[in-house]
Amino acid sequence: EPEVTQTPSHQVTQMGQEVILRCVPISNHLYFYWYRQILGQKVEFLVSFYNNEISEKSEIFDDQFSVERPDGSNFTLKIRSTKLEDSAMYFCASSDPGLAGGRTGETQYFGPGTRLLVL
């Protein structure tokens, strides 16, 4: 069964450093998402991406964050200058276009997550 994969599974970084989290969405999916879950808190939406551009983003997704689809398979989240409060589990998700004329981004399939620890 196709699945979303994420690398690395764990990343430890110093405050102020840049990190890139990588995701390989399900191959025929066209919508991509990043979510995060701070320890003990709920899963929070960061950004959605379609047709090589951001379609929606939350207040959390400020100028420190960027996303890219550098090739036909990878989807990356970059945090330019990490802060302590960026420590969280980051989940990538993808969804297919759905039926023509129907809803988009219906069922989102999640990857296993990358645990980011900023020291």
Place this chain on the structure above:
Amino acid sequence: DQQVKQNSPSLSVQEGRISILNCDYTNSMFDYFLWYKKYPAEGPTFLISISSIKDKNEDGRFTVFLNKSAKHLSLHIVPSQPGDSAVYFCAASAHHGQNFVFGPGTRLSVLP
């Protein structure tokens, strides 16, 4: 601003009995709802969805009920199995919206 609420942080149920997980929402624009299950150190796994044009959707042991007037949905698992022990998240999306708003989750423990 809790648009999606799951007021029970935890729930314990005997194996074989019914588990009922509840979710309330405040945004009347939400019209598509998902339930996810999450094991420790794994990503959320899709369980079942429901659109606002329906009030019930069933898939095997899982049934989701939607009461639009009360802005309430529930997930029924019957019969509950020990492997169902996980954190269950309710998530909601508005029309043409792609970002799902998640509830805080309910930890279900199914006791043998």
